[in-house]
Amino acid sequence: MVKEQSDKSALRDNFRDVGFWNPTQILPHEIGAVIHRMDLNECPHPPSPRVVEAIKLAANDLNRYPDGTCPELAERLSEQSKLPKEQICFGGGSTQLLTSIAEITVGPNENIVSPEIVWRRFQGVYRVVAADVTFVPNKDNGGIAVDQLIKSINNQTKLLVVLTPNNPTGLMLSEEEIYTVCHETPENVMLFIDEAYYEFALFAGGVDALSILKNRKGPWVLTRTFSKAYALAGLRLGYAFCSSEEVANALRLATSTFNVNGVAEKAVLAALDDTEYTKFILESNALEMSKIKTKCQELGLKYMDSVTNFISIDVGVPNGELVQKMRDRGIRISTPGYEQTGTFIRVSSGLPEETSNFLIALEEILGEMRN
Numbered sequence: 050m051v052k053e054q055s056d057k058s059a060l061r062d063n064f065r066d067v068g069f070w071n072p073t074q075i076l077p078h079e080i081g082a083v084i085h086r087m088d089l090n091e092c093p094h095p096p097s098p099r100v101v102e103a104i105k106l107a108a109n110d111l112n113r114y115p116d117g118t119c120p121e122l123a124e125r126l127s128e129q130s131k132l133p134k135e136q137i138c139f140g141g142g143s144t145q146l147l148t149s150i151a152e153i154t155v156g157p158n159e160n161i162v163s164p165e166i167v168w169r170r171f172q173g174v175y176r177v178v179a180a181d182v183t184f185v186p187n188k189d190n191g192g193i194a195v196d197q198l199i200k201s202i203n204n205q206t207k208l209l210v211v212l213t214p215n216n217p218t219g220l221m222l223s224e225e226e227i228y229t230v231c232h233e234t235p236e237n238v239m240l241f242i243d244e245a246y247y248e249f250a251l252f253a254g255g256v257d258a259l260s261i262l263k264n265r266k267g268p269w270v271l272t273r274t275f276s277k278a279y280a281l282a283g284l285r286l287g288y289a290f291c292s293s294e295e296v297a298n299a300l301r302l303a304t305s306t307f308n309v310n311g312v313a314e315k316a317v318l319a320a321l322d323d324t325e326y327t328k329f330i331l332e333s334n335a336l337e338m339s340k341i342k343t344k345c346q347e348l349g350l351k352y353m354d355s356v357t358n359f360i361s362i363d364v365g366v367p368n369g370e371l372v373q374k375m376r377d378r379g380i381r382i383s384t385p386g387y388e389q390t391g392t393f394i395r396v397s398s399g400l401p402e403e404t405s406n407f408l409i410a411l412e413e414i415l416g417e418m419r420n
């Protein structure tokens with residue numbers, strides 16, 4: 050057998066021919082050039098200076114294994130959420146937790162109910178556990194069709210996935226929808242809510258899903274992250290609130306003991322202390338997002354009314370071509386990645402100059418493409 054074939058046969062079916070896409074890769078023409086990174090929903094501002102100081106100090110302890118339960122941070126989040134610290138666990142970004150939540154609940158060919166338009170990584174998560182997935186079409190405005198999700202649950206369903214706000218739509222669920230999903234998802238199904246953009250949603254007047262989830266009778270997990278509103282995507286720290294210590298311990302087993310580094314815990318504590326800086330990030334984001342929405346209205350472009358730090362815009366021309374033309378100009382944006390969204394682009398909010406350059410380029414490129 051040639052090597053490649055024997056390697057392939059050593060893998061489980063769902064891990065064969067997966068390919069690899071590296072979204073952070075810098076292309077040769079971008080090396081050393083000024084690039085506007087508006088494609089990964091990162092915060093365009095650096096972290097708080099207090100975070101940088103905390104990291105420098107914590108670096109002295111890197112010879113030691115960290116306490117993966119992040120005791121100080123768990124205490125802090127427990128005070129804020131009024132949930133026992135034993136029910137809070139941590140991952141290398143919330144991405145790691147999403148995968149582990151599927152691993153602890155879904156076996157091969159068991160069912161997951163998921164919105165059809167959902168953050169791309171979920172496709173990977175479903176594949177890792179070799180699940181049978183029921184994809185439920187989103188509503189016409191892109192919102193998650195909560196009632197349809199519930200109706201799609203069958204006897205094999207182990208996990209129901211909801212995101213508020215969702216990516217790539219940037220849309221959040223209403224209080225009523227969160228209530229419905231929390232109370233109508235059967236007690237034998239794990240309800241998972243991704244709240245990676247929680248701080249933005251709250252800033253925009255959204256509801257705190259946790260307060261509703263706490264009264265759910267069945268099992269649940271809700272994840273959040275420090276990657277977005279705390280400007281710490283590179284640090285890789287996300288957390289999960291769980292319905293019980295039983296669920297939290299299962300997640301701890303799946304994610305392993307030392308998966309969160311001690312420097313990250315100290316950095317995040319400093320970020321939580323610097324409430325002024327987080328306020329600055331949320332306010333600047335709201336301002337940049339409103340500039341993008343206003344310009345779309347001027348140009349007659351429809352967009353999804355995102356409450357987050359990114360927005361999906363219907364540019365009315367093939368999206369892949371427009372994304373490439375932007376990239377040639379040093380502006381990285383993305384497509385939402387779904388057939389239904391073939392003329393949509395997704396762009397993250399930038400620094401004022403980046404927003405302005407993006408909007409100038411958008412008008413120029415659309416002028417070229419429409420001719």
Ligand SMILES: Cc1ncc(COP(=O)(O)O)c(C=O)c1O
Nearest residue numbers: 142143144168216245274276287
């Ligand atoms: C909906 C959603 N969930 C989770 C994440 C992952 O965030 P992280 O792994 O950085 O915590 C992202 C990142 O873009 C996201 O869009």
